[in-house]
Amino acid sequence: MKIKLSLLVIAFLAVSKLFGQGTDNCVTSVILSGYSEKAYISEPITVQQLDLILKCGIKAPSGKNIQPWKFTVIKDETTMKEIIKDVVPGNVLIIVSGIVTENGTTPDFDCGLATESMFVAAHSVGLGARIYSGPAGIINSNKELFQIPSGYMAVVALRIGNIDKSVDAVSAASPRKKFEEVVNYKN
């Protein structure tokens, strides 16, 4: 009887692990161990990796499912360097642009969700990623050069690439505020 019960418990744990019902799983591990890499190596990412990352961006949720984004992929080193100075060959930049609304804003929140999905997807396949909003002005001041579709404005650039695996992910990540500082439970 005891053996049967133990087997049942083991089977339950295995199934919950498989379907991500436990408290830790591959998605949460990727999120909790990720950071915004700076140390890249010049090994190109594969077409399959890039496709998967873009598909994850496209799958992001958006208000009213408007999907107000366009993704412009830049692989050419000279063009990338116009945006981020220290890119290395093999890096890829994905410019996430939002559709310009009637009041002149872009749906930044939706673009942010798509960017985060791609950031997590890149880490999940062992690549590094970093989000850059700083160069949005440079990109928007020369939309033709970067081929930003008409009616859209760049919100962020996502840099992805192979990374120096000797960098310690824990010490490389920026510290976060304490749990108690940012979470409150209403009584």
Ligand SMILES: Cc1cc2nc3c(=O)[nH]c(=O)nc-3n(C[C@H](O)[C@H](O)[C@H](O)COP(=O)(O)O)c2cc1C
């Ligand atoms: C919206 C947004 C804009 C960012 N812009 C820049 C940027 O322009 N330049 C840069 O070096 N990092 C940029 N970052 C990266 C942040 O600095 C980084 O995510 C933060 O410091 C946390 O670091 P960690 O992910 O390594 O822990 C940006 C991140 C976000 C989410």
